[in-house]
Amino acid sequence: MQPTRRQPLFLVTGASCVGKSSMCEILFQKEQDYVVMESDLLWEERFNTPRDNYRAYRGLWMRVCASIAQIGKPVVLCGCAVPEQFEGLPERALFTGTHYLALVCGREQLLQRAARRGVTEPGLLESSLAFNEWLKRNAAATAPPLTLLDTSSLSPEEAAGRAEAWIYSRLRQAQAEERKEQGKGE
Numbered sequence: 001m002q003p004t005r006r007q008p009l010f011l012v013t014g015a016s017c018v019g020k021s022s023m024c025e026i027l028f029q030k031e032q033d034y035v036v037m038e039s040d041l042l043w044e045e046r047f048n049t050p051r052d053n054y055r056a057y058r059g060l061w062m063r064v065c066a067s068i069a070q071i072g073k074p075v076v077l078c079g080c081a082v083p084e085q086f087e088g089l090p091e092r093a094l095f096t097g098t099h100y101l102a103l104v105c106g107r108e109q110l111l112q113r114a115a116r117r118g119v120t121e122p123g124l125l126e127s128s129l130a131f132n133e134w135l136k137r138n139a140a141a142t143a144p145p146l147t148l149l150d151t152s153s154l155s156p157e158e159a160a161g162r163a164e165a166w167i168y169s170r171l172r173q174a175q176a177e178e179r180k181e182q183g184k185g186e
Contacts, residue, residue, distance in 0.1 A: 001168065008096040010095045013081045013146070014102055016124065022159075035071075058085045069095075082146075102147065102148050
């Protein structure tokens with residue numbers, strides 16, 4: 001089945017323990033004009049292919065999101081990712097646009113949150129800290145650029161409110177561009 005209704009795709013990323021899951025859970029409970037999905041839902045070891053940037057896994061999620069969007073609502077996909085893992089895939093053509101929000105926080109906040117969650121494995125902590133810093137340094141240089149949301153001093157509810165405002169601002173912008181395009185064709 002080929003999707004016929006194209007919607008924007010919203011991707012929420014961030015390091016482990018930055019507050020992404022808590023915030024996305026709140027977005028999930030509030031969703032009305034979009035559908036929230038957690039990318040870990042379909043993870044299996046066979047998708048652990050960093051050598052090709054997790055191509056099969058990212059493509060699978062884009063096809064799932066495009067199918068869900070057939071109800072007329074865009075999808076907000078939450079999980080650890082970067083734009084280059086999605087943008088070069090053929091499935092990218094299934095969406096009117098892709099928008100990336102990266103949650104980040106301070107080093108101490110990330111370590112405190114990890115401790116509260118019982119995350120103590122040194123390799124995972126170092127990986128999370130490194131990805132968190134990479135996002136801060138490289139957000140503007142990715143294509144498309146990542147929008148950063150610093151959750152250091154935000155509650156999950158406050159972060160969800162800001163993320164939802166970001167989603168709605170992008171939706172309004174996409175709708176305005178669509179109306180403009182339709183006006184050119186008349």
